[in-house]
Amino acid sequence: MSDTRILVIGACGQVGTELVEELANKFGKDRVIASDIRAEASFDVPYLQLDVMNRERVREVVVDNNVTEVYHLAALLSATAEQNPEFGWKLNMDGLFSILDLGKEGILKKIFWPSSIAVFGPTTPRHDTPQRTIIEPTTVYGISKFAGERWCEYYHTRWGVDVRSVRYPGLIGHKSLPGGGTTDYAVDIFHQALQQGSYECFLSAETALPMMYMSDAVKATIDIMQVPLEEVKIRSSYNISAMSFDPAGVASEIQKHLPDFSISYAPDFRQAIANNWPASIDDAEARADWGWQHAYDLPSMVDDMLKNLRNKLEVSA
Ligand code: AKB
Numbered sequence: 001m002s003d004t005r006i007l008v009i010g011a012c013g014q015v016g017t018e019l020v021e022e023l024a025n026k027f028g029k030d031r032v033i034a035s036d037i038r039a040e041a042s043f044d045v046p047y048l049q050l051d052v053m054n055r056e057r058v059r060e061v062v063v064d065n066n067v068t069e070v071y072h073l074a075a076l077l078s079a080t081a082e083q084n085p086e087f088g089w090k091l092n093m094d095g096l097f098s099i100l101d102l103g104k105e106g107i108l109k110k111i112f113w114p115s116s117i118a119v120f121g122p123t124t125p126r127h128d129t130p131q132r133t134i135i136e137p138t139t140v141y142g143i144s145k146f147a148g149e150r151w152c153e154y155y156h157t158r159w160g161v162d163v164r165s166v167r168y169p170g171l172i173g174h175k176s177l178p179g180g181g182t183t184d185y186a187v188d189i190f191h192q193a194l195q196q197g198s199y200e201c202f203l204s205a206e207t208a209l210p211m212m213y214m215s216d217a218v219k220a221t222i223d224i225m226q227v228p229l230e231e232v233k234i235r236s237s238y239n240i241s242a243m244s245f246d247p248a249g250v251a252s253e254i255q256k257h258l259p260d261f262s263i264s265y266a267p268d269f270r271q272a273i274a275n276n277w278p279a280s281i282d283d284a285e286a287r288a289d290w291g292w293q294h295a296y297d298l299p300s301m302v303d304d305m306l307k308n309l310r311n312k313l314e315v316s317a
Helices: 014-027 055-064 078-083 085-104 140-159 185-195 214-226 247-257 270-275 284-290 298-313
Strands: 006-009 032-036 047-049 069-072 110-112 166-168 170-172 198-201 209-213 243-245 262-265
Touching: 006 014, 006 055, 014 032, 014 069, 014 214, 055 085, 069 085, 069 214, 078 085, 078 140, 078 270, 085 110, 085 140, 110 214, 166 214, 170 185, 170 214, 185 198, 185 247, 185 298, 198 247, 209 214, 209 298, 214 284, 243 247, 243 298, 247 262, 247 298
Parallel strands: 006 032, 006 069, 032 047, 069 110, 170 209, 198 262
Antiparallel strands: 209 243
């Protein structure tokens, strides 16, 4: 623990923003470095501009700063990667290899890399999707995450790389805006509800998807990195789950707080992506192996999102 030095790559994203804060609270500000492709960003810890595809620069940053652990979050998400498949594949795979290879060389002691429910496809059982099941993803993002999972397991089995991973569901947080995901509606809806009183959803009313509040996602990320090596039995990626809802369900929960809020539906290309994803996830193995537990369900998440966003947006109740 005492020599732990952490580098977060992709720190300006939805998960990174909150993860950096939690890691700094837990390990101390002097042990965490935030990095992203942007030239500048505002964090309570040192920040570096870093392109994860630039292997030499990544190595230099890791070695010069005595980094022992990397949380590698930089990726193109499902909707954005469909607009630019070649770049989506390149960023998602090259980035992972530049980190895994530092693990293989023994320079990094531990690596976190997130996978996603996007690994699942139309032939996967849609409800309570098991850990091990048919996996035939149909998006570039899903294919890259599935390939990444296989590579993580390979690097662990072949070279003993301590890489740990969870399959994030749709993530909902109030501290930053999401970028390029199919589940992003579940964040936008809160902003529009408070600012406009209405929301036009790009998915249909009954499109149920697995979702999680950001504080739970950050907790899962830090928890799996803390458990003893032998307790991490799955080295591809663990299913984790918290709640499952569709746009109509979250809208009616918001209406309990904002009775005049209205929702309409105009599905776009993201509907086809969502149609091939699970509605709910079975995460029994994460719960059994390393004690994963979520705290937020739909009502408590909606309550907390509205409270926090209201303060942030300075919208009166
Ligand atoms: C997306 O919608 O692309 C992401 C994900 C489910 O990984 N939020």
